[in-house]
Amino acid sequence: MKQITRHKEKDGQPVWSPAGDKIAFVSGRTGKGDIYIYDLNKNTTAQMTFTNKVDLYPNWSPDGNRIAFTSGDDDNHDICVINDIERPKESLKCLTDWFFDDLTPVWSPDNTKIAFYSNYHPSDEAGLWSIVVINADGSDPSKGKGLIERIVASDVIADVEAGPAWSSDSENIFYVKNAKDEFNPIYAVDIKNRKHYKLDTNTKMNHDIACSKDGVLSFRAQIEQWDHIFIALTNLTTKN
Secondary structure (H helix, E strand, O other): OOOOOOOOOOEEEEEEOOOOOEEEEEEOOOOOOEEEEEEOOOOEEEEOOOOOOEEEEEEEOOOOOOEEEEEEOOOOEEEEEEOOOOOOOOOEEEOOOOOOEEEEEEEOOOOOEEEEEEOOOOOOOOOOEEEEEEEOOOOOOOOHHHHHOOEEEEEEEOOOOOOOEEOOOOOEEEEEEOOHHHOOOEEEEEOOOOOEEEOOOOOEEEEEEEEOOOOEEEEEEEEOOEEEEEEEEOOHHHOO
8 A cells, every 4th residue: 555645735526547557536735626646667646727716626637647626615616627637737728617516427438528417407407417418629609599409408416526428439428327216327428419318327326337349238227225236238330
């Protein structure tokens, strides 16, 4: 065992780089939340964000060159990207900029898109979440009607610890629908045609979805008063 951070503030949310040689994490050592990278080969730690906001939920791009994260304050939270970890200040770009909370960005496996949760909802009802998918290069609108049109699913249960679950082909996203009368079932949405497919898992109060490279889902569901872990085949290749 090796301790890699030593100071009097809190660190958290460690995430391995795809190559396994770096760890991105959040640190409060500056008095707020910032993103840092620890390099295992060099045994060095480098600060990545220098904003006046709290930066959370770092997520590596599949090529290991970029990091997406949430940056926010009491007013709202936006999705931002460091496009070159060797030049973090110069390459920082925020992809959303509106009066809503956008959380937990996740890169698509093909490196081209980012999915995240947003508390924007067409009904303006508080406590409801949507999933938004945007181009990772920042070519999509950052607010207003243009960003609203990038919503692929509404009324979802937000898993803010892991973020939206991509399929390995980057064509679908799995999510839990906020439908108490159906015990919060699992759905998949095709991000191109916006078709939604309900997965017949026969489980209740589902959470914490993850998808393997082979298209197998793992998730948490409730049996009586206990939570248990399940796996299920998606079989989406037979539906598209």
